[in-house]
Amino acid sequence: MRLNLTLIILFAAVVVLCIWLPTRVLRRRHVKAAALSDVVVRCAQGHFFTTIWIAGASFKSVRLGWRRYQYCPVGKHWSVVTPMPIDQLSDAERIEAARVHDIRIP
Numbered sequence: 202m203r204l205n206l207t208l209i210i211l212f213a214a215v216v217v218l219c220i221w222l223p224t225r226v227l228r229r230r231h232v233k234a235a236a237l238s239d240v241v242v243r244c245a246q247g248h249f250f251t252t253i254w255i256a257g258a259s260f261k262s263v264r265l266g267w268r269r270y271q272y273c274p275v276g277k278h279w280s281v282v283t284p285m286p287i288d289q290l291s292d293a294e295r296i297e298a299a300r301v302h303d304i305r306i307p
């Protein structure tokens with residue numbers, strides 16, 4: 202019984218640290234009202250596109266802390282991508298990001 206309680210507490214801590222906290226930070230910094238399925242990211246070469254960004258779930262990318270290594274559908278290359286604060290993007294960057302959404306897999 203004591204082992205089960207320890208496992209439950211450990212599982213809850215992992216969920217908070219790996220999923221809840223990063224999602225909260227992402228929503229606070231980058232996604233004001235939109236769903237996490239429409240996060241604007243920029244690749245290392247400066248391309249903007251929209252992607253699904255769910256903390257703790259990434260089947261199409263390699264998580265590198267706050268960034269991810271994934272396929273850029275704009276430049277058609279693999280790159281490190283960073284979520285962008287939506288309120289710091291220009292109109293042209295928002296339009297560019299809205300034009301291309303990568304595959305619908307987190």
Ligand SMILES: [Zn+2]
Nearest residue numbers: 244248273276
């Ligand atoms: Zn790119």
